[in-house]
Amino acid sequence: MQRLHSNIVRLPRVCRPAIARCNHTQASPQRNTLESEKKTTSFGYKTVPEDMKESLVRNVFDSVASRYDLMNDVTSMGVHRLWKDSFVSSLKPGKKGPLKCIDVAGGTGDIALRILDHAKDNYYDRETTVDVVDINAQMLKEGFKRFKLTMYHNTPQIAFHEANAQDLGSEKFSDNSYDLYTIAFGIRNCTSIPDVLKEAYRVLKPGGTFACLEFSKIENPVLSTLYDTYSFSAIPILGSIFAGDRESYQYLVESIRKFPPQPEFAQMIRDAGFSTGPNVDGGAWADMWGGIASVHKGVKL
Amino acid sequence: MLTRTICRRNLTLRAPSSTFTRAWGATTRLPIWTVEGSEAGPRARPMHTKPAYQGHIPLNWFENTLLAAGSAIMSLVDPRRGDMIAALGETTAGPSLSRLRDLMLESPEGRMILRERPRVNSETINMDELASYPEGSFGRAYVTWLERCGVTPDTREPVHYIDDPELAYVMQRYRECHDFYHCICNLPVNVESELALKYFEFANLGLPMTAIAALFGPLRLSEKRRSRLFSEYVPWALKCGGTAHSLITVYWERRWEQNVEDIKKELGIWDPPEARWSRPLIEAKALAERRRQASLSRSPSD
Numbered sequence A: 001m002q003r004l005h006s007n008i009v010r011l012p013r014v015c016r017p018a019i020a021r022c023n024h025t026q027a028s029p030q031r032n033t034l035e036s037e038k039k040t041t042s043f044g045y046k047t048v049p050e051d052m053k054e055s056l057v058r059n060v061f062d063s064v065a066s067r068y069d070l071m072n073d074v075t076s077m078g079v080h081r082l083w084k085d086s087f088v089s090s091l092k093p094g095k096k097g098p099l100k101c102i103d104v105a106g107g108t109g110d111i112a113l114r115i116l117d118h119a120k121d122n123y124y125d126r127e128t129t130v131d132v133v134d135i136n137a138q139m140l141k142e143g144f145k146r147f148k149l150t151m152y153h154n155t156p157q158i159a160f161h162e163a164n165a166q167d168l169g170s171e172k173f174s175d176n177s178y179d180l181y182t183i184a185f186g187i188r189n190c191t192s193i194p195d196v197l198k199e200a201y202r203v204l205k206p207g208g209t210f211a212c213l214e215f216s217k218i219e220n221p222v223l224s225t226l227y228d229t230y231s232f233s234a235i236p237i238l239g240s241i242f243a244g245d246r247e248s249y250q251y252l253v254e255s256i257r258k259f260p261p262q263p264e265f266a267q268m269i270r271d272a273g274f275s276t277g278p279n280v281d282g283g284a285w286a287d288m289w290g291g292i293a294s295v296h297k298g299v300k301l
Numbered sequence B: 001m002l003t004r005t006i007c008r009r010n011l012t013l014r015a016p017s018s019t020f021t022r023a024w025g026a027t028t029r030l031p032i033w034t035v036e037g038s039e040a041g042p043r044a045r046p047m048h049t050k051p052a053y054q055g056h057i058p059l060n061w062f063e064n065t066l067l068a069a070g071s072a073i074m075s076l077v078d079p080r081r082g083d084m085i086a087a088l089g090e091t092t093a094g095p096s097l098s099r100l101r102d103l104m105l106e107s108p109e110g111r112m113i114l115r116e117r118p119r120v121n122s123e124t125i126n127m128d129e130l131a132s133y134p135e136g137s138f139g140r141a142y143v144t145w146l147e148r149c150g151v152t153p154d155t156r157e158p159v160h161y162i163d164d165p166e167l168a169y170v171m172q173r174y175r176e177c178h179d180f181y182h183c184i185c186n187l188p189v190n191v192e193s194e195l196a197l198k199y200f201e202f203a204n205l206g207l208p209m210t211a212i213a214a215l216f217g218p219l220r221l222s223e224k225r226r227s228r229l230f231s232e233y234v235p236w237a238l239k240c241g242g243t244a245h246s247l248i249t250v251y252w253e254r255r256w257e258q259n260v261e262d263i264k265k266e267l268g269i270w271d272p273p274e275a276r277w278s279r280p281l282i283e284a285k286a287l288a289e290r291r292r293q294a295s296l297s298r299s300p301s302d
Helices: A029-037 A050-076 A079-091 A110-123 A137-148 A193-203 A221-243 A246-258 A262-271 B002-007 B061-077 B082-091 B096-106 B108-116 B127-131 B138-149 B165-185 B191-204 B208-220 B223-243 B260-267 B281-301
Strands: A040-043 A046-049 A100-104 A129-134 A158-162 A178-184 A204-215 A285-288 A293-299 B033-036 B043-046
Touching: A040 A050, A040 A246, A046 A050, A050 A079, A050 A137, A050 A221, A050 A246, A079 A110, A079 A178, A079 A204, A079 A285, A079 A293, A100 A110, A100 A193, A110 A129, A110 A137, A110 A178, A129 A137, A137 A158, A178 A193, A193 A204, A193 A262, A204 A262, A221 A246, A221 B061, A221 B082, A262 A285, A262 A293, B061 B082, B061 B208, B082 B165, B082 B208, B096 B108, B096 B165, B108 B165, B127 B138, B127 B281, B138 B165, B138 B260, B165 B191, B165 B260, B191 B208, B191 B223, B208 B223
Parallel strands: A100 A129, A100 A178, A129 A158, A178 A204
Antiparallel strands: A040 A046, A204 A293, A285 A293, B033 B043
16 A cells, blocks of 8 residues: 655555454454454554554655755754763773673664774774664665775675564574664654563573664653653654655654653563663663653663 | 536534534644544544545644745755655645646636546556547657657656645646646647746746746846846747646646647647757657557557
């Protein structure tokens, strides 16, 4: 059900799920048990069957991939660079020796590049490696292209893999093999966050760090209202102007609202087996810009 | 006046602003965001707006201004972005669409259009049937024009940003009839002819978008073409467009058999200075003949 306008691919219309939500009582008892067995998840503010979310998200990122970096700059007015710089600096990759890092949902390579640069510039480290993993081949292609402009291209320091964060695969990503696992602005697009955390726990070595940079909840109501206005008014319009795709940016903005707030997400990290700081801002997580973005860290003991 | 009252349909769907509460009780203009169901699925939107038709994206004044500015710049930077040109037209329409709708209501033909809401696209226009009309008829002239310019009556960008469904239809009608205006004014689809037609449409219909295109479009022309545009085409366009009947009230699809010259006399249109066509008339006629043969040989098997 894709509509094609010239060469711009639009998000396919979601078939309205034939699944009743739990507060509908009109269905017959037989149908109710069948329906309750089919799991659903959120796709922005829509509710979709779980198995559909992955392909819907893939379509979103196929469509935004070529302008992803431009759109990040436009919609965040360049601030995402500050967040990513701060995120990577706080991790200090290379300080205690070369690291084996995995950057998940890292398609265009922003974090990977910063990790390698930080290790090189601050610790003269040219042995740290980063494996960039993304479910979307288009995003990986963009990342590969970007890395061609750097000195890391064709070196063992960088590698690109297409894989699902919820099931990385034990052949390529064995247990206890990485020192640092990063995921920046990607985890909210995954269908099942606990599965992603479980895989992260599996591939990290004991002593390894899990770090997640993600959009989060703002406590301050004034800032929150301003942010909501900007998100829902400006961002889809900027998406339609620059990328000719309003729906993908509407999804992106809605998916931020659906992500669990900081304490809840910190608990999910602990449930996966990680140890975190105390359940306050500054402990298990550190808010940036009032909570617009937040860094969650955990350690596998 | 009586006719107008009977035919006008009040289709605004905004809830009165007093029915929703604000977080801090005062009457401020800040939108309160809510998630509510609609035919397109749940969406976060200001509480007082809902989509009024398929594809409708309600915008508040801030979003409208932002999109108008952004689409204006983008249309200049990349004129191939048809969606941006469409968005510019819709966000800058303002009261002009109401005026056009009222003009339509004042004429019997216009009222018929508003009642039946015909659409112009490859499905509703049967090219083979039109080609079979007699020489000199509007239908034949239209097909010849399409062939000469190498275009089809393809689907134009649907209207998204007009709130009233009837005015949205008027906008859609204007967009889809653009090719008919080309045909009746005997203009091809190159840049200077498009601009001449934009001046004509501005004089005839008065849409702000046509004025914007007319003002900024010539910047992309070469010096020679620009001088020809302003010395020959623009005087024709403004004089002819200003005195002709409002073309939005013409029900083109019911005039296929009518003689083109009769239509032009009735509407008050005369030919512009000779334009630059991409394909000569003889070649277009040959193509049409070939197509007619092909459809004739096809029809026994259908």
